[in-house]
Amino acid sequence: MEQISRARVGEFLRRLEEFDFSGALKLCTDSAVVWQNDGEGEQAMDKRLDHFKSFVTTVASLRYDVNHQVGEANEVFQQHVLRLEMTDGSSAEVHAAVYFHLDGELIHRIEEYVYTVPATSAA
Numbered sequence: 001m002e003q004i005s006r007a008r009v010g011e012f013l014r015r016l017e018e019f020d021f022s023g024a025l026k027l028c029t030d031s032a033v034v035w036q037n038d039g040e041g042e043q044a045m046d047k048r049l050d051h052f053k054s055f056v057t058t059v060a061s062l063r064y065d066v067n068h069q070v071g072e073a074n075e076v077f078q079q080h081v082l083r084l085e086m087t088d089g090s091s092a093e094v095h096a097a098v099y100f101h102l103d104g105e106l107i108h109r110i111e112e113y114v115y116t117v118p119a120t121s122a123a
Contacts, residue, residue, distance in 0.1 A: 006071045009078070009100050012107060013064045019056065021049045028107045036112045045107075061085045076100040093117040 008027060015024035025046055032045035043051070056062065062084050069078040082094040094116050101109040 004105055005074060005076050005100070005102050006069065008102060008105055008107060009069075009071075009076045012100075013066075013080075016052070017062055017064060019053075021053050025049055029103050032106070032108050032110075034110045034112065036114060038114065045110075058087050059084050060087045074102045076102070090121050092120070 012024055012027045015021070015027065028045045033042050034045055034048040035042045036048075040051070062082060064080050064082055066078050066080045069076060071077070077097070077099050079095075079097050082096065084092045084094070086092065094114050096112055096114045098113070099109075099111040100107055
């Protein structure tokens with residue numbers, strides 16, 4: 001089950017990189033929630049993905065670089081850097097420690113602790 005959990009988290013991140021938000025949502029339970037330390041508190045997954053969708057309107061590409069990942073039967077903890085290339089040519093990084101809880105083969109809860117590195121100008 002650990003391999004399934006880690007694979008599901010990887011697939012979820014790939015869907016986000018492809019801006020496939022409906023595909024990402026299909027990898028989650030109907031009652032999935034996300035908590036992030038951004039002051040928004042806990043939100044339903046579909047609402048959080050809507051927020052993410054509006055956030056990436058100025059993003060040309062994004063990539064998750066996973067630095068560390070451990071998993072158990074229904075849990076995955078990872079540290080990653082989300083690298084953003086903006087449409088204006090600038091770039092930014094979001095460093096995160098993320099806990100994923102799965103119910104069966106679907107993501108049920110995400111807890112995300114993030115630190116955003118300010119955008120750098122295009123050279």
